[in-house]
Amino acid sequence: MEDHPQSTLVDVAREAGVSRATVDRVINGRPNVKAKTVxxxxxxxxxxxxxPDPLAAGLARRSRHRFCFVLPTGTNAFMQDLATQIATMGDWLARNRAFVDRVEVDVFDPQALATALDELPRAYDGVAVVALDDPLVRASIDRLVADDVPVVTLISDVPASRRLRFVGIDNSAAGRTAAMLLGRFLAGQKGAVGVLVGSLSLRDHMERCFGFSQLLGREFPGLRILPVVEMRDDRDLAETAVRDLLKAHSDLVALYNAGAGNQGVAAALKAARKTPRLVFVAHELTALSRELLLAGVADAVIAQNPGHEARSxxxxxxxxxxxxxIIAEQERIRIDIFLRENLP
Amino acid sequence: MEDHPQSTLVDVAREAGVSRATVDRVINGRPNVKAKTVxxxxxxxxxxxxxPDPLAAGLARRSRHRFCFVLPTGTNAFMQDLATQIATMGDWLARNRAFVDRVEVDVFDPQALATALDELPRAYDGVAVVALDDPLVRASIDRLVADDVPVVTLISDVPASRRLRFVGIDNSAAGRTAAMLLGRFLAGQKGAVGVLVGSLSLRDHMERCFGFSQLLGREFPGLRILPVVEMRDDRDLAETAVRDLLKAHSDLVALYNAGAGNQGVAAALKAARKTPRLVFVAHELTALSRELLLAGVADAVIAQNPGHEARSxxxxxxxxxxxxxIIAEQERIRIDIFLRENLP
DNA sequence: CTGAAAGCGCTTACAG
DNA sequence: CTGAAAGCGCTTACAG
Structure with missing residues (x-):
């Protein structure tokens, strides 16, 4: 059993023959100390x-941290989960003298998001935002940073902004992962592949599509990718879209939904009763996608872990x-693959 | 922006008309306080x-936490990674007045492990052990717990022991996951499937085998599981084993390695130059398994995250x-699936 | 059963 | 440029 003796600031003061205040100045790089004393x-x-003992320092400083998480409004299951996870970490944050507020904005409206960011009190010690890659939003983020409020983008990035960091997955890689699974599960079958997204102006959806097409085109020449359908993450629009695809392409063998609205996709697939079943790959682990996996309607779910992302x-x-x-490795958000067998 | 006013123990004392010491007694459930005062x-x-402010309490208590991590000796890449991850969290732990020592023991020797646990100073505030499911080891764990040292099992569990908790994955589910991927990647191909483990007396290896056989037998009747080969996680033994399997079974179509020694498996596969390639599923993300995935030698890697496990x-x-x-969700260790496309 | 006082390791005005 | 003193929010002997 090793010893872990801790010397304190007082010990250092004594050893150096100076006062505690001076040691404090040196430790924290404060001005007005002779080079020799330093x-x-x-x-x-x-x-x-x-x-140094940062806990004692925090106590003496009476430091508190107020953060704001800006999330999209709406009933999207993944975003609800994210909101829950943020609430869940409240206790842990409180123990660290940190507190988080939540603000909701329409995700499809850059102007609204930009305004919301602009109106955020500069007293916040940090902002996490599920962003929209738009010049207006970018400018608002940069204004926050200019006002000395650090910003992290969450789930969806604005790479050109001055955000401290992006907390989320590599969505191109996620799309490639989806393509690889879908292609291998089809195992040589030829035919058409349908692709759905919420909106191609959402950076994450767009990147997934990109990665998906890229890999499928390269590795599975027998598969034909149909034009991407935007369905605004709406289950009814998604259902209609899938019905139309099924009607228009008798050789449809697989479906990739890079957005939300899986409920609609599932309904259309169920109604179609095609045999053999279409291979279907979806995103995000929700109550529904879990069910679809268990029922064998979905073959795989590509996911990110909202709890991990909130804490990160x-x-x-x-x-x-x-x-x-920070521990860099701990803050890397992984692309999770879920099959029926490794559901948590 | 919400307010987060914090009242202190002094405020409570004043409001209740008692001293700080009494408030402290009540908060911490100490004895000798009149029910009325409480x-x-x-x-x-x-x-x-x-x-209450736990940080201030910790400071006043001058509390320190000494933990011991008991790991297997040897050069197994996964275990090395685990050791690195434990070292990496030293800084974070130190900030929380916590320190970890490391002890190494031969993992294949229950007696040695039991002795090592018995010899651990009872001054430790907690022990994490990569365990062996053996009566001797179980007794030693229970002795630690009896001596008031909490124990968590890491990676490999001893379910019957009095350990606080198991930090690791559900290995049966991991085996089922491997089987599902392997089966689907084979997509209707018929033939024999080879299975390797380090040792069937290692609970995790055994459970992976169990889950693997169970699912493969149920879902892929066209595949014939060969008798499990034990190769003590040794790359040379593993290589020989795979060579023998290839020689003995001309219809070998896939390989599942539930243990270490992937280097040997890869060498044998390379030498065989079979077409079409065998489907190969391995465990744990290491420099080697990552390479095999990139080179297309391995089709999937089932993994657990040693950094997450150490921190958990x-x-x-x-x-x-x-x-x-704790945040329960944060302590759940996931079964990761890695393909070439979602490598971190 | 209860309280006054000193102290945990650091920081913050304030004085010089 | 430097130090003495008070204080952060809680706990710990000790006295009564």
């Missing part, structure tokens, strides 16, 4: 292997406020 | 929405020491 203190710190966003903002290092 | 304090706490074990032990709640 050196003395640094030496003492090194000799004693001093490691909070940790990043917190680490910024506390000036602490 | 009630007064409770009321005041409720009125002020008082929430530490969080569980820490939450025990601090008497704090």
């Amino acid at each position: 050196a003395k203190v640094r030496d003492a710190m090194a000799r004693l292997h001093y490691r 966003a909070a940790r990043l903002l917190l680490s910024r406020g506390l000036d602490e290092a | 009630a007064k304090v409770r009321d005041a706490m409720a009125r002020l929405h008082y929430r 074990a530490a969080r569980l032990l820490l939450s025990r020491g601090l008497d704090e709640a």
